[in-house]
Amino acid sequence: MKKTLLFIAVALLFCFVSAQDLYDMNIISTIEITFEEADWEQILNTYFANGNNDRLEGTALINGTLFDSVGVRYKGNSSCDTTRAKNPFNIKLDYIIENQTYDGYGTLKLSNEFVDPSFVREALGFEIAAKYCPACKVNYANVYVNNQLIGLYTNVQSIDKFFVRSYYNNDENALIKGNPVIGVGAASLWYLGPDSTTYYTSYEMKSDYGWQELINLCFTLNHNTSEIENILDVDRLLWFLAFHNTLVSTDSPVMLPHNFYLYQDDNGQFNYICWDLNMAFGTFSGGQGHPPMSLTEFQTFDPFYNIGNVYFPIISRILPTPEYFKTYIAHIRTILEENFSNGWYETRALELQGIIDNSVLVDPNKFYTYNDFINNIDNSIQYGPHIVVGITELMEGRITFLNNHDAFNVTVPVISDITTSPEVIAPNSTVWITVGTTNADLLKIGYRQNEYDKFEKLEMFDDGNHNDNLAGDGIFGISLDTGYLDIQYYIYAENTYAAVLSPQRAEYEYHTLDVITETGDIVINEINYHSSDDFNTGDWIELYNPGQTALNLAGWIFRDENDSHQFILEDTIIESNGYFVLCQDSVIFSSLFPEVTNFVGDFDFGLSGGGETVRLFDADENLIDSVEYDDEGGWVTLPDGNGATLELIDPLFDNNLPESWQASQEHGTPGTVNSNGIAISDNLIN
Numbered sequence: 001m002k003k004t005l006l007f008i009a010v011a012l013l014f015c016f017v018s019a020q021d022l023y024d025m026n027i028i029s030t031i032e033i034t035f036e037e038a039d040w041e042q043i044l045n046t047y048f049a050n051g052n053n054d055r056l057e058g059t060a061l062i063n064g065t066l067f068d069s070v071g072v073r074y075k076g077n078s079s080c081d082t083t084r085a086k087n088p089f090n091i092k093l094d095y096i097i098e099n100q101t102y103d104g105y106g107t108l109k110l111s112n113e114f115v116d117p118s119f120v121r122e123a124l125g126f127e128i129a130a131k132y133c134p135a136c137k138v139n140y141a142n143v144y145v146n147n148q149l150i151g152l153y154t155n156v157q158s159i160d161k162f163f164v165r166s167y168y169n170n171d172e173n174a175l176i177k178g179n180p181v182i183g184v185g186a187a188s189l190w191y192l193g194p195d196s197t198t199y200y201t202s203y204e205m206k207s208d209y210g211w212q213e214l215i216n217l218c219f220t221l222n223h224n225t226s227e228i229e230n231i232l233d234v235d236r237l238l239w240f241l242a243f244h245n246t247l248v249s250t251d252s253p254v255m256l257p258h259n260f261y262l263y264q265d266d267n268g269q270f271n272y273i274c275w276d277l278n279m280a281f282g283t284f285s286g287g288q289g290h291p292p293m294s295l296t297e298f299q300t301f302d303p304f305y306n307i308g309n310v311y312f313p314i315i316s317r318i319l320p321t322p323e324y325f326k327t328y329i330a331h332i333r334t335i336l337e338e339n340f341s342n343g344w345y346e347t348r349a350l351e352l353q354g355i356i357d358n359s360v361l362v363d364p365n366k367f368y369t370y371n372d373f374i375n376n377i378d379n380s381i382q383y384g385p386h387i388v389v390g391i392t393e394l395m396e397g398r399i400t401f402l403n404n405h406d407a408f409n410v411t412v413p414v415i416s417d418i419t420t421s422p423e424v425i426a427p428n429s430t431v432w433i434t435v436g437t438t439n440a441d442l443l444k445i446g447y448r449q450n451e452y453d454k455f456e457k458l459e460m461f462d463d464g465n466h467n468d469n470l471a472g473d474g475i476f477g478i479s480l481d482t483g484y485l486d487i488q489y490y491i492y493a494e495n496t497y498a499a500v501l502s503p504q505r506a507e508y509e510y511h512t513l514d515v516i517t518e519t520g521d522i523v524i525n526e527i528n529y530h531s532s533d534d535f536n537t538g539d540w541i542e543l544y545n546p547g548q549t550a551l552n553l554a555g556w557i558f559r560d561e562n563d564s565h566q567f568i569l570e571d572t573i574i575e576s577n578g579y580f581v582l583c584q585d586s587v588i589f590s591s592l593f594p595e596v597t598n599f600v601g602d603f604d605f606g607l608s609g610g611g612e613t614v615r616l617f618d619a620d621e622n623l624i625d626s627v628e629y630d631d632e633g634g635w636v637t638l639p640d641g642n643g644a645t646l647e648l649i650d651p652l653f654d655n656n657l658p659e660s661w662q663a664s665q666e667h668g669t670p671g672t673v674n675s676n677g678i679a680i681s682d683n684l685i686n
Contacts, residue, residue, distance in 0.1 A: 020063045022102050022155070023137035025123070025352075028359055029155055031108070032061040032144040033072060033091070040145065045082035048074040060091055062102055071095025079114035079278060086151045086365035088112045089143065104162050110143060110153040115283045117368040117376035117388055119360055120352045122154045124391075125247060125277035127348065128339050132239045132331070132508050134167040135274055140356050151363040152356060159261045159273055160206070168271070169452050169566065174210030174264040176203050177275070180257055188257035188312050191215075191222040210264070217262075217270055221313050228318075233269040233454070235507045237314060238324060240272040242331035245305070246340075246402070248298050248394065249277060251284035253314060254305055267454045272314075282389045295380065295389050299397030303332060303405065326499035327492070329407050334504045340399050346392050349377050410497040413440035418491065418502065418511070421467070425515050427484045427552070432467040433513075434477045435460065435502075440493040443476040446507060447489040450555065450568070455490070455507055484571070485555040485619050487513040514620065521547055522574065524616055524625045540583035540599075541614065545574045555619030558582070561612050572600065 020027060035058040037043055047054040055071030074080050075090040089110040094100045102108075113119050122138065129135040136157035143150045157163060161171035180186030180202045192198040196211035203214060220231050228234060240260070244252040252259050252274075259276040285293035293301075306312040307319050319325050339345050353360075353373070360366065360373050372381045379390040402408055417436035425431050435443055443462075446455035460476035462468055468477030480487060490506035492499060503509045525544035541558070545551060553572040559565065567582070574580045581599035583589040589599060615626040 022062075022105055022108075023139045023157060025127075025139045026355065027139070028152075028356065029063055029139065029141035030061075030144075031091070031110070031141045031155075032147075033070075033089075034059045034061070034146055035072075038146075044072070044074050044087075048080060048087075049082060055092060055095060057096065060093070062108075065102065067093050067100060067102070069096035069100075075109065076111075076114075079112055084365075086112045086367070088114075089153070101162075105157065106162065107158040107160060109156045109158050110141060111156060111278050112151070112153055113278070114367065115279060115383070115386055115388060117372040117381045117383065118349065118353070118391060119152070119154075119356055119373060120349045120377075121280045121283065121391070122156065122278045123352055124345065124349055125249065125280040126156070126274070128247070128335070128345070129243055129274050129277070131338065132243065132335070132505055133236055133274070134163075134271070136163070140359065142359055149362075149364060151365045152359040154278070159275060164263045165565070166563075168263060168265045169568070170266050173207065173266065174213045174262075174270075175206040176210055176214055176262045177206055178202070178253070178258045178260045178262070179204040186257050187260075188253065189218050189221050189314050190311055191218040191313075206261075213264055213270075214262070218313075221317055225317050225321075229269075229454075231268060231270060233265070233271045234318065234324060235327065236271045237318065238328045239331050239508065240274065241315065241319075242328055242335060243274065244280075245301070245303050246332050246335045246398070247280045248282040248301050248398065249280040249284075250282075250293075250301070251276070251279040253312070255284075257312070266452060269454060281391050282394045283386075292387075295393065296397070298389055298394055300401045301398075303329075303402065303407065323492075323494070323499070326494050326497075327501070330499045330501055330504075332402065333408065333412075334501075336399060336402060338504075340395050341403075345395065346377070349391060353377070411439050411495065412498040413493040413495050413500045414438045415440075415491055415493055415500060415502045420513060425482055425513055427482055427515055429482050430479050431482055431487070431513060432477060432479050433460075433489070434468055434475055435491055435493070437474050437476065437493050439495055440474070440476075441495045442493070444492040445478055445480075445489055446492065446510075447480060447487055449483055449485040449487055451488060452568075455488075457492075460491075482513075482515050483554065484515065484552045486515050489513065521545075522551065522553070522616065522624055524614060524627045525579065527614065527627060540581055540589060543574060543580045543582075543616070545576060545578050545580075548576050550575045550578070553580070553618075556624075557617040557619075557621075559615050559617065561615070569600075574598070 020029070022029065035056060037056065040056060040058075043056050047056070053073060055073045057069055057071055060067045060070045060072075071092040073090050074087045076088040080087045089108070091108040091110070092106065093102060093108070094106045100106070111122055113122075116122070123140070126135050126138045136159065138154060138156050141153050141155040143153050159175075159177075161175075164173075164175060165171040178187035180188075187202040192202075194215060196215060199211065199214060199218075205211065217231050220227055241254060243249070244254045250256070259274075261273040261275055262270045263273060264270050282293075282295075282298035285291075285298070304315075304319060306315045309316055319328060361370050366373075368376075368381065368383060372383075375381065376388060376390055378392045380393065381388045381390075415435060415437055419434050421432050421434075433445065437443065443460040444457050445460055446457050448455050458478055460466070460468075460478045462472060462474065462476045464471035466477035466479065468475045480489075488510045489512075490510045491502040492506075493502075494500075503511065523544050523546065524541060526542040528540050543553075551574055553569045553574060556569045556572070558567040558569075569582075572580060575598075579596075579598060581589070581596055583599055584602075586599065586602070589596070613626055616624045618624055
């Protein structure tokens with residue numbers, strides 16, 4: 001692979017800071033906030049009491065990197081109290097300075113360990129959730145204000161455009177936070193009618209639009225449930241419910257419908273996203289007038305709580321469906337096996353405590369004693385009116401209860417063998433998948449050929465006619481047609497009482513069938529990343545195929561150096577010795593370059609004006625080519641496919657440049673015309 005270093009002079013378009021990983025769990029971050037106002041605490045208390053989300057402007061020094069003009073406010077509900085010295089913070093780095101971020105993160109959310117003597121509930125909860133669904137990154141931070149240590153906080157990633165773009169490849173769709181007023185219809189997806197204003201007190205819109213989409217979701221769930229998979233990722237919801245119920249995280253939609261986000265992906269499906277896990281592991285029991293729960297009640301919390309409550313349709317309208325019910329139980333079983341029955345959670349909790357031990361010891365404003373911190377892994381701690389149960393005493397009883405519950409104490413199907421043929425899978429061919437099972441009556445395969453598509457489901461057959469050996473022998477088969485992309489798939493097997501998936505973490509994880517394609521030697525030939533006002537073409541990238549055969553680039557991926565942006569190609573043929581251009585605006589591009597016919601618009605990659613690395617991967621995630629550029633240095637000129645060349649007005653111009661043109665680079669002025677009548681640009685490169 002070639003890696004070309006290109007140098008070019010342009011203005012810095014945005015401020016992007018990259019330093020220590022903001023969410024490295026093995027490193028405690030240091031966040032130092034400075035306000036000019038000596039009475040900053042009273043100001044923040046007033047802002048919070050007024051409920052207007054106003055922010056106090058200051059500076060933030062984060063792991064040695066200074067951020068100017070940040071906006072700070074308190075956050076939270078019960079965790080924030082203006083009589084306390086240690087309240088949770090929301091720090092907006094780009095409050096004044098647009099695009100000011102730390103490794104792409106624009107907002108910091110800092111939790112104060114309210115009702116958690118162990119200091120690990122939120123961190124441990126998010127680490128477990130991340131095994132089964134998109135989840136926030138998390139670590140710890142010592143927070144100072146005006147040179148005074150406030151204490152140790154849990155530093156939780158904000159669910160914002162950066163988060164959804166990282167997981168869903170798009171940040172422009174509806175993003176909604178459950179933010180209810182307690183009562184019937186509060187953020188439970190209960191249908192409140194067609195008037196969007198009736199939803200305003202239960203949900204908080206975080207995107208530019210989405211009320212009608214939310215109303216459609218609520219109507220479909222409550223009145224047309226058979227179509228629910230068209231508008232809701234049901235498997236993501238089942239993992240969400242299984243996670244909260246297993247961890248007795250009742251400050252969530254299993255008991256109280258808040259502390260979640262919904263994001264609608266490009267398939268039109270809403271995805272449930274976990275939020276606010278500071279009261280996981282049995283620390284919340286007062287929802288909906290429910291009296292305080294004892295340790296035994298926490299341990300034996302009903303895995304089907306609210307299944308008969310019509311005002312909780314995400315439970316009462318979903319779990320009664322047999323396939324969803326069995327999948328939900330399978331997900332709980334997986335969470336138990338992988339995190340609790342094997343003792344992993346206790347080992348990890350002690351590891352987390354080891355990382356933060358000294359910081360907890362010196363925290364001047366912690367709500368509990370250091371001994372409480374040490375003891376709450378195993379034992380209950382009294383704090384005012386709260387009794388905070390020990391994590392292991394809770395989960396040991398819960399493991400026993402769930403394993404002996406009738407819904408879990410049944411015969412489970414076994415998937416013993418998965419085979420595919422042929423061994424080498426070509427594009428546009430047929431592949432057979434066979435699965436050996438015991439105790440299974442029905443098998444389905446979920447499959448797709450793009451990681452951002454939803455899985456399509458097909459029933460598999462044990463009839464002797466689908467490459468499945470003999471009818472009724474427990475071997476099921478199905479054939480799939482391939483394209484140019486790899487096939488991602490999982491297997492669902494059920495009997496009357498239970499279901500199992502392979503892999504167990506499906507649909508979040510999946511098996512892959514590699515479709516063999518010739519990658520050739522495609523190169524990033526020319527790029528334009530900062531057009532001048534006089535000649536604005538928009539960002540574009542030109543690819544060149546120096547090989548002897550045409551290639552289909554379906555599924556190939558462009559990424560930036562931090563994997564924060566990517567663009568996936570659809571069916572794209574590039575001929576031998578041919579070119580292909582991706583451009584931001586196809587109308588502008590075609591008007592400026594009418595002779596270029598092999599291009600595609602809507603390239604929303606957003607090449608950085610200050611310099612970065614652009615990488616091209618094939619559909620199997622193999623790095624094919626990369627280009628690195630920045631703001632310093634001179635021009636390099638080499639022929640097509642062999643190195644960097646100054647791009648001219650014509651993106652298909654022969655890059656074997658004449659001597660007169662090379663001389664003009666040394667003496668010409670960007671934006672002028674050289675002796676050959678060819679425009680010189682300060683921002684078009686190859």
